[in-house]
Amino acid sequence: MAEWKMLTLVGEDRSGIVARLTDALFRGGWNLGEASMIRLGGNFTIMMMISGSGDVQPVVEPVAQEMGLHLHIDEISGGLHQHLVPNVQVRVTGADRAGIVAQVTGVLAESGFNILELESDVAGSASKPVYIMNIQGYADTTLEAIEAALNELGDIDVSVSSIETLIG
Amino acid sequence: MAVLEILTIPDERLKRVSQPVEVFDDELRAFIDDLEETRLDGPAAVGIAAPQVGREQRILIMDVSNTRKPVPNHGYLVLINPEITHWDGYEMGREGCLSVPDYTGNVIRATHIKVKAQDPHGQPLEYEMEGYEARALQHEMDHLDGMLFIDRVVSRRTDLFRRKVYQKGGKG
Numbered sequence A: 001m002a003e004w005k006m007l008t009l010v011g012e013d014r015s016g017i018v019a020r021l022t023d024a025l026f027r028g029g030w031n032l033g034e035a036s037m038i039r040l041g042g043n044f045t046i047m048m049m050i051s052g053s054g055d056v057q058p059v060v061e062p063v064a065q066e067m068g069l070h071l072h073i074d075e076i077s078g079g080l081h082q083h084l085v086p087n088v089q090v091r092v093t094g095a096d097r098a099g100i101v102a103q104v105t106g107v108l109a110e111s112g113f114n115i116l117e118l119e120s121d122v123a124g125s126a127s128k129p130v131y132i133m134n135i136q137g138y139a140d141t142t143l144e145a146i147e148a149a150l151n152e153l154g155d156i157d158v159s160v161s162s163i164e165t166l167i168g
Numbered sequence B: 001m002a003v004l005e006i007l008t009i010p011d012e013r014l015k016r017v018s019q020p021v022e023v024f025d026d027e028l029r030a031f032i033d034d035l036e037e038t039r040l041d042g043p044a045a046v047g048i049a050a051p052q053v054g055r056e057q058r059i060l061i062m063d064v065s066n067t068r069k070p071v072p073n074h075g076y077l078v079l080i081n082p083e084i085t086h087w088d089g090y091e092m093g094r095e096g097c098l099s100v101p102d103y104t105g106n107v108i109r110a111t112h113i114k115v116k117a118q119d120p121h122g123q124p125l126e127y128e129m130e131g132y133e134a135r136a137l138q139h140e141m142d143h144l145d146g147m148l149f150i151d152r153v154v155s156r157r158t159d160l161f162r163r164k165v166y167q168k169g170g171k172g
């Protein structure tokens, strides 16, 4: 069974980061698993599962240096094919204020909602920022129960809907 | 009746364009029974298309009457030589596939569809479908054209508006 590591790299966005990194990994004999790479606030962030043998540090470190990225390597348990399919989606829109994420996710946690994916962004303008969050997760509770709990939060718009994944 | 073997990626046969059905006989109808038995055998699939079991003919089965939250539907449908004659609207939804184990992704599909097809005796059929049922039809019809949902997966950050042109263009 493959042993997996999680690579985390963060740095100022510039072209060629993904190409350089994956080329080095490929040449070093490392395999890629699941990965998430996204630009956040002008930075490029990478979280990537890799498997292989030996020490990956000397393979990745030169790329991190060259591209100006912070590098972090973790041994992880678990592996591929452990997907959980989300069945509930929560969309939140509200004035950008401290604590909005903590409040919403706190309520969700109490409702037994397991967050699988969370994307948030700040829309609007600098003077009138609007926080938008999109959460997909898994819950055994009813949509109504989750919605009722979130509605107690007041000045934010929340919509809770089911995700019916179509298998065909 | 028999449960047939489902082809899974990267089987090249899933990429072939299926041929129209010309003979509506007992053999065809026996195959449709097997196809339905195959659909019901695995994970809860709302549809299945003949090329998924290696029969490259324009035959599909769908049934979205058993969703967790009821959706508008026409029940159990066998559609042969289906053709979409009209589509409108678009939305994103999550899909998986019997032929793509252990992966789901977001796909943009038309929300309103008119479809013409034939039944297992060759008689003409016509339906208007919306939402989840329309999505199921488009997913299955893609199989008939050698397309998989993984060819259409988009990020949830994808701007729906900019995708409009693509969706209106039908199969890409």
Ligand SMILES: [Zn+2]
Binding pocket: A167, A168, B096, B097, B098, B099, B139, B143
């Ligand atoms: Zn499929």
